[in-house]
Amino acid sequence: xxxxxxxxxxxxxxxxxxxxxxxxxxxxxIYESGVHSxxxxxxxxxxxxxxxxxxxxxxxxxxxxxxxxxxFNAELSRCENGSTLYWDEETQSVMMxxxxxxxxxxxxxxxxxxxxxxxxxSEVYTGIDGENGLYYHDGTGTYINADQEAGxxxxxxxxxxxxxxxxxxxxxxxxxxxNLYRIIGIFENEIKLIKNDYLTExxxxxxxxYNNVQGESSWxxxxxxxxxxxNNFYWNSNGNNSWSDSTLNNALNNGxxxxxxxxxxxxxxxxxxTVGGNTYDNxxxxxxxxxxxxxITNPVENxxxxxxxxxxxxxxxxYSADSSYWNYPGYSTSGADYDYRSxxxxxxxxxxxxDWTITRRSTLDYSDVTNYAYRIHTAGYVGSxxxxxxxxxxxxxxxxxxxxxxxxxTGTQSNPYRxx
Numbered sequence: 001x002x003x004x005x006x007x008x009x010x011x012x013x014x015x016x017x018x019x020x021x022x023x024x025x026x027x028x029x030i031y032e033s034g035v036h037s038x039x040x041x042x043x044x045x046x047x048x049x050x051x052x053x054x055x056x057x058x059x060x061x062x063x064x065x066x067x068x069x070x071x072f073n074a075e076l077s078r079c080e081n082g083s084t085l086y087w088d089e090e091t092q093s094v095m096m097x098x099x100x101x102x103x104x105x106x107x108x109x110x111x112x113x114x115x116x117x118x119x120x121x122s123e124v125y126t127g128i129d130g131e132n133g134l135y136y137h138d139g140t141g142t143y144i145n146a147d148q149e150a151g152x153x154x155x156x157x158x159x160x161x162x163x164x165x166x167x168x169x170x171x172x173x174x175x176x177x178x179n180l181y182r183i184i185g186i187f188e189n190e191i192k193l194i195k196n197d198y199l200t201e202x203x204x205x206x207x208x209x210y211n212n213v214q215g216e217s218s219w220x221x222x223x224x225x226x227x228x229x230x231n232n233f234y235w236n237s238n239g240n241n242s243w244s245d246s247t248l249n250n251a252l253n254n255g256x257x258x259x260x261x262x263x264x265x266x267x268x269x270x271x272x273x274t275v276g277g278n279t280y281d282n283x284x285x286x287x288x289x290x291x292x293x294x295x296i297t298n299p300v301e302n303x304x305x306x307x308x309x310x311x312x313x314x315x316x317x318x319y320s321a322d323s324s325y326w327n328y329p330g331y332s333t334s335g336a337d338y339d340y341r342s343x344x345x346x347x348x349x350x351x352x353x354x355d356w357t358i359t360r361r362s363t364l365d366y367s368d369v370t371n372y373a374y375r376i377h378t379a380g381y382v383g384s385x386x387x388x389x390x391x392x393x394x395x396x397x398x399x400x401x402x403x404x405x406x407x408x409x410t411g412t413q414s415n416p417y418r419x420x
Contacts, residue, residue: 045105047076052110065094068407070108079104116419117186119406125155130323133162133348137319148289148326150319152296156185159322160346163411166193167418168267169260175416177226178203182348183411184316190269190399194312197225198353198393201233205255206247208232209391212353222344222352222378230353232391235373239388241360243275244305246387248356252309252396267419268308269399276301277360283374284382288318288326300362311358312349312397314374314382320349330382344380354378354392 047057048070057076060066072087072094079085083098085106094106114122120134129135129143135158139151150156157164164183167175180196201208208231212218223230236246243249257265276299283291292315318330318340325343332339344350354375361372361384372384375392385392400419409417 043101043103045103047105047107049073049107049109052112054110057107066108069111071111073107073109076107077105113405113407113420115189115402116191116400116404116406116417117189117402120183120186120191121155124411130158133157133159133164135323143323145323145326148287148323150289150292150315152187152292154185154187156319157183157348158320159348161348164348165196165409165411165413165416166191167409167416168193169264171418180413180416183417184312184320184349184397187399189402190271191404192316192397192399194316194349194397195395197227197351197395198230199256199396200227200229201231203256203259204231204233204251204394205259206233206251209234220353220378224350224352230393232354233356233394234391235356235385235387237388239371241277241369241371241373241387243273243310243358243360248394249305249307249310252394253307256396257309265308267400267404269401270306270308271310271399272304272306273310273358274299274303274313275305275358275360276303277362279362280369280384283314283359283361284331284384285329287329288315288321291315291318291330295359309396309398311356312395314357314359316397317347317349317355317357317376317382321347336379336381339381341380347380350376350380351393351395352378356392356394358397360387 046060046062048060048066050056050058074086077085079098079102081100081102083096083100083102083104085094085096085104088095096104124132125134125136126132129141129146135149135156137149137152137154137156139149140146141149166181166183167179168181169179170176177197181193182196184192184194186192210232212220212223212230212232214228220230233248235241235248238245238247274296278294278300282294286294295313295315314330319326321340321343325340325346328343329339336342340347354377357374357376359374361369361374363370371386371388373387374382374384377383405420407418407420409415411417
């Protein structure tokens, strides 16, 4: 009967010529079974590929397992007396099945991490819309409301809680909650992220005008994040709804962007944001596809602005709900059962606070709405507010460079995607 010996990453390997002795907790690793024991002695040589794709290997004199930059090569790894070596994904360790003492050669290839967008399209998207919460918006499909797709060939996450978390701004082993972001989708090979929780005044570099404080009357009981104090900011304290003149735009692309450091800000793409806006009727009372067309494809004004950091589009929010809601309007006078208030438990982007969006309200409504932008209400529906007199919460949104790489992770909140 074969016995399993787990060789964890914490094992210390002592190099002696081309032979390695496995040690753990300063003792020889011995597998005991009944009346006999199997001793792993002078048995392992680690072989490292010289460079990616070279096929050439050298014996390593490392005293620990490679933690990054290499991947276990199961095809080449072998043992002289027939023992089996394999990689265990759950424990992130090499495992050995043996019933005799053996000498083994463990091969590691240089790891060439895939581009993040390619990884998601090839490994997460199965070709079936809705699996893993991912939809390909090519304008076709057989699922409910497939005819409501954006038709822009984007890949978008939708539903209650898909595995679309990314750790951004830190390499800490356990990703801090303040560094969690979520993938809105893939747009022309660029991953679009939104901060998982609201931005604080320390991160924005602007003093909050008004705070929702937990335990006080100002607290928002629908809030689903982790903060004890929710900071709120003007969209534009100057009073007009032009994003290029927005004080929030300025703060995001200076204070916030500078605060995350050059290493991470260099991963963010300069993007052209569509900010022409549209009318109240066209935005509030329309479904996801129609809002996308009015907001992105055919805004009232052909206005765009290029910078790195922005805010969510209304269509981003609408398309983040389960597809069964894509034919609902953002708001309906018929009541909560007929608009996005009914989708809050099936929309991962809903956070329960008041969220600013980047989209302004058009002057085609009334001449006096040059100071209004759209927002998401705590109840989950779409509305608008005065940019210079009303303060709301903020979640930075941005596109990653198309060459950003996937390093590790499964996209869950506890094991978010790691990128570089």
